[in-house]
Amino acid sequence: MTTAAGQPGRDELRTARRLSDAVLAVNGRVTVPEVLQTIVDTARELAGAEYAALGVPDGAGSFAQFLVSGMTQGQQDALGPLPRQHGFLALMLREPAAQRVADIRADPRFRWWPEEHPTLRAFLGVPILTGTDILGALYLANKAGGFTEADEELVGVLAAHAAIALTHARLAARNRELTIAEERARIAHDLHDAVAQRLFGLRLTVQATGMLLDRDPAAARARLSEVATLAREASEELQAAVLELRPAGIGDGALPAALQAQVRALDRACRASGGPRLSYTGDGPLTLPPAHQAVVLRVAQEALHNAVRHARAHTVRVRLMPHGRGGALLEVSDDGAGFDVGAALAARGSLGLRSMRERACSVRGTATVRSGPDTGTVVRLEVPGVRG
Template sequence: MTGSDPHVWERLEPAWHAAFALFVLVTAALVVTNPDAPTVAGTALLAVIGLVHALLAPPAMRDAPSRLGAAYLAVTVPATVALFALTPVGSVMLFVLFPMVWRLLGTRAAVVVTVGLVAAVTAIGMLLSGAAPGPGYLALYGGAALSAVLLGLWITSIAAQSDRRAALLAELERTRCELAAAHREAGALAERERMARDIHDTLAQGFTSLTLLVRAAAGEIDRDPAAARRHLDLAERTARENLAETRALVRAAPPAPPAGDPLPVALSRLVARCGEAMRAGAVGGGADGSEADRSGAAGAGATLDTAGWDPPGPGRCTPEREIALLRIAQEALANVRRHAAASAVAVTLRRAEGGTRLEIRDDGRGFDPAAERDGRFGVNGMHGRATELGGTLTVLSAPGAGCRVIAWIPDTAPDAPGTEARAPQETAPEAADPPETASRETAEPAGGHP
């Protein structure tokens, strides 16, 4: 029998060997107690059968079909036929010999051996009885051979089904392991991407600000000590904020807005820092810590308008969403400072369509959103933060016409029960706005450069 299920046979093998030994002992008892049976010859044949089974059957069953199994049957089949020729009680051993034939041989070989074994036993029975061959014996032989073959084929089919089931289970286990490995890899990649985005949006920008603030202070230390001290104070505040961000990343906790302030207050700090940088003429300047009015200036050249902002109800705009909006504003304002050459930037925060709408608008050099650019990690990060929370990110710009970055994030996830997040439709820019060259949900850098 080919391809046997190792789990089934290994589990049943001890019981099978015990049953085989029991049949040998029972046959030996019948031979000894039968006065017509040749006791010495019968017990000798049974001893040979038992010894060969003990030595060859276990390894032959574990590696069937094999030459070892053929050698086993080459001894036990003739010995059993000879035992039957000596005494009819030898037929008891046929009950355990036929299963061994089908266990140790392939299907075709097992059919041949089975038919031959039944023919030999039938012929010996006819000779011992002295009866002439007739239809009755032929019917008996044919029925016995057919029954033995059908029984063997049935056992083989059961074992083959076990093979297929074992192969399927093994394949399912391999697939499960592969999926688990893929999930672990995907999780690791997502975590690395999250860490890279957080580092870019927080630590990297903070270090850039520190470098530029120290450079500005070094240039003014002789001609304007007061301005140099102001820049150094801002550099110290930036370093402290970076230290807090670093500790949050080490703890794997989501970074909180500066000083744990509400979103409008945290934005006012961010806009004030941008305005201070624009006043000082130092790209990447720091904040002075002042808070802006709800619709007033937060620093020369940078304004914050929160007149359309009404805090949502409890549990609606979660801290995770506020942090995402704050990071988008942080990246957009950093691009304005680095690339736009703008004289003014306006940040607007308001409620819209069951969510929060944040717009960063500058009057800088602008750009063509359709143009290919390299190094768009920050912009992709803004886009990722918005879309991960079910929101959108839209960029409207044209060369020489400034830029608008518009982010909208719903208060609840799109798949939350009883809710349906719907992004507000951005209208065409007015005459004073940059010409409409937009790419919705395809983030482009604020201020005209990646």
């Protein structure tokens, strides 16, 4: 309703504010379920419905998510697990068009609901679309006088924002899967380059020792000493790789110890193979939450991997210290050959650099790499504290 002076009325302002809250939820740093719950609550309130729900199919005839508004927790518990797709629940996941029905029970497409299910009458269903792909649907029921075209348009706006949130969630999930696959491939490459090669050398030495046992026992004993050395080196390489694949637990305040253990294990492996010397320096306690600590550890691992494998460095230094208000600063530096950072990023082949920056962004931090030919490399990560 608009006032006589042409200004928006109270109801219009309330609608605009509630729509603004839903949009801000989509663009904010809240979880996808929280965004969807905000959308379904807003749809019920603004359309004047008694009940509302938002369903996201699981691809197997049921729902991966089914959020409701207007029902008590006791009512939800009485209904049991997530519903199967049937009747209008399924219809909205097949038909890319809204449905408005005066009485859902009188419609021939209605099937059934459980005994504990509340009685529904007037019904409005709006699909959540991205292009022609149906991501889910919004369901509203029981509005006095029935739903109107204006209600359908309003809920359609909210469905569009739900589509944005679900699309972002899909992309994030795919990015996580890609990152995991890439990290597994890299670790497998490391295992092949390091452990597999040492095991191959170990096998050849054992075979040669076996041939020497009868005709030259002294030489065989010397070879056995080589076997022990190769076995120890393979074990140290494997330990370093496993630490990178499954780092030590990093609960509250445990990051410095976990990172120091990682550096020590890698230093032992590098000494055995003639690689660079590694050192760790820590300064003061840290109060980062586990998610932030995990980012710091993973970025440190990536930087150490690059320094040890590619930099041809003599020394690699790791420094970790408190930074700002409850944050942390990580620096991994080496005196190796260095490289052209701009060229590496332009070539779009530097997975490690992209990975470090993406991890930093995930906790609102920053990761920078300073390097150049024959100048060594410095990786700097700044992670902010969590605001109270």
